[in-house]
Amino acid sequence: MRTHLPYIFVFFSFLFVSFSTPFYAFQKNTDKFVVVLDAGHGGNDPGNVGNGFKEKEIALNIVLAVGKSLEKHPNIKVIYTRKTDVFIPLRDRAKIANNANADLFVSIHCNSHHSSAHGTETFVLGLHENQRNFEIAKKENEVIFLEDDYKSHYEGFDPNSPESFIGLTLMQEEYLDQSTQLARLIQDNFAKTLNRVDRGVKQAGFWVLHSTYMPSVLVETGFLTYKPEGVYLNSAKGQGEVSLSIYKGIMDYKMKLDRNIGQNVYNDYSNIDTVNETVDVEDVSNNTAEKLYPNTVFKIQLAASSNKIEPKSYNFKGLKNISMEKEGKIFRYFCGNTSDYNEIKKMAEAAKSKGYRDSFIVAYQNGKRVKLSDAVNSASN
Template sequence: MIILQMHKFNILLKKLFYVIFFITFLSTSSTIVFAQKNYTIVLDAGHGGKDPGNLGRKGSGYKEKNIALNVALLVGKELQKQKDIKVIFTRNKDVFIDLWKRGDIANTAKADLFVSIHCDSHTSNAYGAGTFVLGLRGNKKNLEIAKRENAVILLEDNYKEKYAGFDPNSAESVIGLSLLQEENLDKSLEIASIIQKNFTSKLKRLDRKVKQDNFQVLRETIMPSVLVELGFLTNKKEGRFLNSSSGQKQMAKSIAEAIESYVDHLKLNTVTASVNEIKTDVTSKNDIEFKVQIASGRNLISTKSYNFKGLREVQRVEVGNYYKYYYGITSQYKEVLKSLKTAKQKGYTSAFVVAFKNGEKISVKEANKME
């Protein structure tokens, strides 16, 4: 009996040793660990309540608000099957929600993505699906769509105070809206392209392309955001398709699959930084180094070259709740100026040179004296 107990004790000791060794190995050897997080997706069904949206052809009985809600709920149902995706609806029933509130819901939730769902209309027999991100390129047709979707502002209480100086019927006001920050715009274009590809390649919908426009609902958000126009309720065939249970399920599945693909890409490019990764690799004899700061923000982005327009050996440093991204680390000021020129040619027009001594930031002028 004593021998059996000793044998069991030895086995336990061995297991404990391997556990301690494994933990120690991970803590000392690992440099990049894939982040485990949930991704919050806010789904916004356009219009609602006293705002029916567009009503399609005369006598059709279609209501944009109902179709948008049905599709949004179906998209959410698909996404909720994924354990790492959290879905929030701006509305899950037929109620009126102010445009500013829709964005506020997403911002408060610190969402990773905002998707607003709508249906289009036109006096012609136009048809096809389109996806929009924030911005404006002066296209008159697109401007009319933006003005029509923004007109809901006039139904909101105290809209003059909430949107001071903004007239949804004024081209000048629409054009005057600012573009989304570059980082969010890139991501918005990415998800918009995936959605549009699914509509056209899988459902064979006419491709009305990814476009930029100043929709107020997108302007209110501070994360990657898109507005989807499922199709035209004013087109007899397309209106019938979008108003049908089958059509809504197909459109919803395409959007959900696009969001899942987008989230998968976020997972690949979202990692947890380690101490080893942010150490300085290049120093001079005086421990002076120059770098080009190309970006900063709250998003933790993999330093792969394809995330930085082809720039290689990008360094990421965590500073409080932000991350700073540097390029062209060198001990030579002449060399960092070449890197600055390269970064600006790649599109990082606001890039600038910074200097460090023994890891502490100093002025570039002071660093030049020490070089």
């Protein structure tokens, strides 16, 4: 029975997430970039209290400061798992992010160790690289023992058993690249702006990260058990500087999305006749009149990338009706969806004016992509 434990855990984790999250959590919001900020611990869970400092208070102060900075941007929506000193179960933190249709989940904590270890480190979900990472995750996960009837909520998960962590990584696997990118940007701001010791981007099995449907990181802002660092993190100056670095990391990440749709973007001219192909259609008395092809759907292919980016308007310079298709390891991104050829030509001009100079019109018939010339000619016959 022991050898099957990881697989049983994966199965029940899937059921837990699927049935405890409302359906609308899977329907992405398209108007704002949503960031969920999670202050670790709270209420009857003080977190670590190295040198008498309280993790729950420091984490909350930093979260509120990060949120205040983000809220100055009208295209960003901030949601907090807690804004006061209350206890929030781990399972509810991820659920808050999913129900908010969030684009990022950032959980903020303070570290502890029996040595003089100090510095910042940011975690993404993954199997432990070493015993130290396991111990950090273990401490954060043990908060489930404070919850009533925790066994029924966590389906046999045991923070003390390395076997229990095997199934955690599956949920977040598709967001690992984006989570790692965000984590690295946060760490870079700590190191370059504040000259903090950079302990790196690491992987470990944090329950609070595993059930989220978006890029997610857990930031360990420093060690309260290292007194100079504890004094710094407990001060208004330290909390202000740390929150600014995390805020800049989030904004750096968003700026990369705004600039284009991710790394490794390239022009993809597969399945079209010629680059920037246009097709002459029969003259109509009014250039604005509809030229409909009832059995055909036209779209504008904007780009292709090896990175998965949420198909949202703000990620594509405000263009509307964004969609995504995956073929192999490549994601293709489109705007528009119409059977009116005149309308799609206007959309193509709008896309080029936004900077997508190599974008082009594509056509679909019965859900299958076809050459644009074939679609138009077949409709004309």
